Amino acid sequence: MTSINPTLHIVGAGAIGSLLAAGAQRQHLAYQRYPRTMANIPHYARWIDNSKVPLSMQTAQANVLAKNDVLVLPLKVYQLESALSYWRPYLVHSPALVLLHNGMGGWEIAQQILGPHYPLLLATTSHGAFKQIDDKGKAFITYSGKGSTQIGAPNKGNRLSPLLSDAINLLHNAFPPVSTPDNIVHALWQKLSVNMVINPLTALNHIQNKHILDSQFSDVRRALCKEFVDVANACGLVFNETKVHEHVLAVAKATGENYSSMHQDVLHGRPTEIDAINGYIVEMAKKKGIHVPVNTLMVERIKALNL
Ligand SMILES: NC(=O)C1=CN([C@@H]2O[C@H](COP(=O)(O)OP(=O)(O)OC[C@H]3O[C@@H](n4cnc5c(N)ncnc54)[C@H](OP(=O)(O)O)[C@@H]3O)[C@@H](O)[C@H]2O)C=CC1
Numbered sequence: 001m002t003s004i005n006p007t008l009h010i011v012g013a014g015a016i017g018s019l020l021a022a023g024a025q026r027q028h029l030a031y032q033r034y035p036r037t038m039a040n041i042p043h044y045a046r047w048i049d050n051s052k053v054p055l056s057m058q059t060a061q062a063n064v065l066a067k068n069d070v071l072v073l074p075l076k077v078y079q080l081e082s083a084l085s086y087w088r089p090y091l092v093h094s095p096a097l098v099l100l101h102n103g104m105g106g107w108e109i110a111q112q113i114l115g116p117h118y119p120l121l122l123a124t125t126s127h128g129a130f131k132q133i134d135d136k137g138k139a140f141i142t143y144s145g146k147g148s149t150q151i152g153a154p155n156k157g158n159r160l161s162p163l164l165s166d167a168i169n170l171l172h173n174a175f176p177p178v179s180t181p182d183n184i185v186h187a188l189w190q191k192l193s194v195n196m197v198i199n200p201l202t203a204l205n206h207i208q209n210k211h212i213l214d215s216q217f218s219d220v221r222r223a224l225c226k227e228f229v230d231v232a233n234a235c236g237l238v239f240n241e242t243k244v245h246e247h248v249l250a251v252a253k254a255t256g257e258n259y260s261s262m263h264q265d266v267l268h269g270r271p272t273e274i275d276a277i278n279g280y281i282v283e284m285a286k287k288k289g290i291h292v293p294v295n296t297l298m299v300e301r302i303k304a305l306n307l
């Protein structure tokens, strides 16, 4: 079963999901959001040029998707298991599915629920967005930082099926630029290297990203990067310790005025993504018999905040 015009089905109505919806809206592409509740669903997006992009408030019940539709899950890793279990009966035609999150572990969860052969894309984005409430009490999102999205099928390089290539084109049309690195898993680990240093240090010390450049964090930064490289290399990914550290510093500088997502989660008393970030490194290290005391400490200290 295929539809004439493929629809972008977006699970939830969070910051990134609604940003993607706004991109589709601007390009006149068919999209549908599936929030858990109507409370706080963003009504519009405040675009980067300050223009207002109204969002369709027509939400739907999940239904069997057409083969050429695309289902995007811009969720936290800890939200994926229940979302994928819920959606599984509606995926009988195997439309392309896109996981879009920080941290790692989503691929493993999707494989467990959908099997190893499901047409799956993994993505990471450096666009920035957050939810707010306006003076009329309506939720909206602000597109706060222009970035780009990298996407690919794990272990497939650029040998993508037409179904997956079409899904990537649809995402690129909705929210460019979308690029396809040679190895998406490597790209996700690269993003992990940034988040495993900046996120817990900014959250634990209540600082903006730029402050992790301070010399007081030099030892902990370097120790985290060394552990990261040991584990990544043991998992078959090639990373160099000096380059990883330099990349982390470059991102901290470029996003210097930001408060990281983990800092904001801690500030607002929300669950953090620590399990999918430093926790993932600890989990992989355990499997490979590698000692990662500093990542372990980061996990323990964030968890001790009892969010
Ligand atoms: N925001 C940003 O600028 C960036 C975010 N990211 C990453 O993208 C991912 C998503 O982030 P973000 O959009 O900020 O997060 P949000 O918390 O804003 O969005 C997640 C949304 O998904 C909803 N949700 C969770 N489970 C389900 C479900 N089963 N069915 C329907 N809706 C569901 C949540 O609803 P509810 O409110 O009911 O829990 C929430 O609205 C994270 O991994 C984040 O780190 C990456 C780059 C930038």
Ligand SMILES: CC(C)(CO)C(=O)C(=O)O
Pocket (backbone or CB within 6 Å): 102, 194, 195, 198, 199, 209, 251, 255, 258, 259, 260, 261, 262
């Ligand atoms: C790159 C960085 C650290 C930007 O703030 C981020 O991804 C986050 O805050 O989660």
